[in-house]
Amino acid sequence: MARFVVRRLVGMVAVLFAVSVLTFLIFNVVPGSDPAVRMAGKNATPRLIESITEEWGFDESLPQQYLKMMEKVFSGDLISYEGRENVDERIVEGIPATVSLCIGAAVLWMFFGLLFGYLSAVRAGGWLDRGLTVFAVAGISMPTFLLAALFLNYLTYKAEIFPSSGYVGLTENPLEWAEHLILPWMTLAILNIGFYSRVLRSNMLDAMGEDYVRTARAKGLSERRVMTRHVTRNSLIPIVTLFGLDFGALLGGAIVIEGIFDVEGVGLYAYEALKNFDLPPIMAIVLFGAFFVVLFNALVDIAYAWLDPRIRLGSSAR
């Protein structure tokens, strides 16, 4: 296990490096035009372009450019020329809101997704299963902004049940914090509820046909015990990995959701930056986002390895 952890962490560092290089290539190398011009934004003066070129090293070799970029992003020194603000500071300000959004949505979708999946599997083929499947497929097919639009239009504007925008910190006022976030949470969660319920259902149906379930029954275990201790436990393990992937993908969804619901998080910042084609914040958010995902996935993999004794102990048949 220790060996596995070390390997995974080393691999992670390699991937982080590759990700940063890829980001660098995308932003600075791939497009045909002058990067300084793009970075300067709409109000570019020749002098600004010149100073950008120097600061970022666009007239130097690629490796040096890369180093300069990494330095700027991670040293807290990154400025958005368009918005005239320190990018890193603004990102840090937005973290609480985005974290609240993502974690809340994740809790919601895991709880309902797994619950529905379990119910579907246990009563497979019945009306509950069919109903939940319909719900799941609809959820997977629903574009987030359509749902958001529906919620906004009917629940917020027309019926005025929920506040339309803004973010209230958890520590300030928990009730309002939740109130402001409920619709964003639900919007983000619906897609994944559907997906996870189907994955769990499928894993459980697979597990139910496995030999060890037959053994469990033959031992005289109650159906309930067979389901919980054997079927469900084994079905949940692959979901751990899946969760890692999806939590990372949340960041993309957060951009849209925060933009629509006006939640002052990192996503909203990205949303606005995209509107203005303001490159430095986008670059920083993409890089930080990717880094976070890689880290998170490495942790998830390690958790998975710990859960599966075949990996934890290594196969050593004696």
Add this chain to the structure above:
Amino acid sequence: MSEALLAVEGLRVAFATEGGTVRAVDGVSFELAAGEVLAIVGESGSGKSATAQAILGLNRSPNARIEGSARLGEVELIGASEEQLREVRGARVAMVFQDPMTSFNPVYRVGDQIAEAIRAHRPQVGRAEARRRAAELLGSVGIPDAERRAAAYPHEFSGGMRQRAMIAMALALDPEVLIADEPTTALDVTIQAQILELLAHLNRERNLATILITHDLGVVAEVADRVLVMHEGRIVERGTLEQVFYSPRDPYTRKLLDAVVRLDQAPPLRPPRAPEPLLELTDLVKHFPLRRGLLFEREVDRVRAVDGVSLTVNHGETLGLVGESGCGKTTLSRTALGLLEPTSGSVRFEGREIAGLSRREMRPLRREMQIVFQDPFASLNPRKRIGQIVGEPLRLQGVAKGGELRGQVRELLGRVGLRPEHYDRFPHEFSGGQRQRIGIARALALRPKLVVADEPVSALDVSIRAQILELLAELQEELGLTYVFVAHDIGVVRHVSDRIAVMHGGKIVEQGPADEVCERPRDPYTRELLAAVPIPDPREARARRQTVGSD
């Protein structure tokens, strides 16, 4: 007359499948007396497993209909409620399944799974107590270091140990009946012998009534008291061990007994030939490196699959290559045919060195040597028609095309006992035996000199095996083929081979003329192997047990 422990009457099990209704069990009645070993013998599809599972209600499902009666003492099992069945399962009737690897839950410790069984029926037993009992049970079935083993996971056990653990779990609540469904089929022959011994021992010591389900008549002859023969869902023969083996009444039983290839049977006479080497292996070595490392994998160890083998195969003979799983025989045959690059050593075919030839150089040589594979299901591409499959080698080697190719393929199909009209069918439309015929036709398409038959009959039913072996022998006569016959069953190997080589741990431990190796083995492993092979003849089996017993 002692009252039957378990009485089954008119049992019927039918399933609804995509292809229609399948009557797996079609009116089965029998009795199991206390303390006896009842063997249910049948080929695949005979309904023997379905019968056993129906007794414990394990194959209940919405698309199954189960009728009839199975009384355990006063309790009627068919149609009983889940509550009632649960009380019986594990506590009064316990079951052991074929594949111990998949029958244990991989994420729980073995001891805990046994303890779970105990506590499911005796909730008053505490966790610590149950674990202690579990370790005790593991010890009682011959697992050394039981305390530590109980805390291990299933994948940390070897195949034989796992099966013992399964048996231990079945005994946890001291059941009256043990049903063992093909308990040794997935195990090596030497391990099989140990497990059978264990079952016999348990039967004697605990007076444990046992139903043993198997397709292997040798296994039956070793341990059974009474025998039921099943065919297509019905019992076609019943009687004591002696009755069924020596005076069978049903034609199917007789056919089955005849088809069984026996180790001690004198094999058909083979004309002597002057040895003329076709294939020569000299000090052949094939190692697979095991790589570990953080970023860049370095080799830390090697798997010595073939560890210095020297072998000669002469023109027109059949060399039998015998060994258990993991001994390296598959690697050896692939390396000898140039499908794997040897680590060192030489392979000479008709005097020409082929180790180290490039793929292009090997290509024309491929026409001279072919393989017949073991698994009739995996050896044919399910997406191609069999005409295509058999004709592929001809096409690849540019030997024929178009109408001429079709003609040759049809001829080949006919020669292996299939009909030319089968050209356009898909593999899934054929039975296992027919698929092997297709595989043989494919191997012969290029008129090779050497054919490696890699466990060609292991996956087939007993009655079909004889047919395929006969076909192979005929073709050898007709076409002057040389065979390397690879198998784990030394009885089959003896029957077909001129010379035999025994392989163990990557090395050839013994080789020589078939008769000599089988009757006067010199190597201890060979002797162990021969002693472990079950003899499908009760008297012989008993006799052997008595001589071996004095070791």
Add this chain to the structure above:
Amino acid sequence: MPPEPNAANGPAGAGPWRLAWRRLRRNRVALGFGALFVLIVAFSLAAPLWADHVAHTGPNATHTLQKVEVDGERREVVDREGRPLGPLWLGAGGEFFLGADGRLGRDEMVRLMYGGRTSLLVGFASAAITTVLATILALFAGYYRGLTDTVISRTLDVVWAFPVVLLSIALGVTLAVGGLDIGPLHLSGGSLWIPILIIGGVMVPYMARPIRGEVLSLREKEFVEAAEAQGAGPLRVMFVELLPNLASTIIVFFTLNIANNMLLEATLSFLGVGVQAPATSWGTMIGSGFELITSAPLLTFAPGTMILLTVLSVNVFGDGLRDALDPRARLRLEAHAGIPAGELLDPVEGGEGSGA
């Protein structure tokens, strides 16, 4: 030697494809949604017809200052406060069927149909690119293993490590404006190829990994060894032996990929980094319609619902396709579904026997 009795001695049975087709035919729900999808495609393809003969306008033609005749009354397309016309349905002979789309006064229905063409095109084309690339990479990685596999897999891992949306945004933002200029490849910023290539490329690892897994397991099967023993080279083994066995997986993935890609395109276009003006897609329509969500919700709901229906129908049909091609999944469902067993015990007809 008499052959064993079994189905092969009767009339020729069906190949695996025909069997799958039969199963699919029985799945009414999947077929229904498949038909819905076809309808949506037809709807979108009819865009030029509608534009020319019914609405008499194009997707980008603005009508801000014009007036339209409805039931004898003349109404402004966009009123003085900037509010656009609501849906006229057939009131003006089909013009402005769904109303006007904001201050620019464009015909929403026409835009919806043209938007459909773009969205569907991007969805299909990118899915095709993903599928072809993923299959080739997976085949090479899975067949050769060793160094080839390591290189391919590590590269895919890096792309895969990026959250899809973030990576697409990064690529979109840099390429959508300036265009792509690599060697012989010159694409202007507004070209549809840019979102197609971005989406197609970004999704490759998601398809390549599972296919590679299948290649790895298929590769161990004996029929592959048999081909090698006959002298078949790697390319032949990959494309003649392995590929047909991967076909069902690939087809199902392709279908589901279309759905995913359309959603991704919609998100990117909504954010402004997908399809660029003057092209219209359902995503861009939602993006521009959002401002008027309270006064003219139809501008958001119409394209949104179209996306939902399209993706839904593709997903359901794809599911049905998967069930048809992989019957094991189906049988499981049947085993638990309440098919009364009593109905089933009629005279055995065409039973395939119960075993090998």
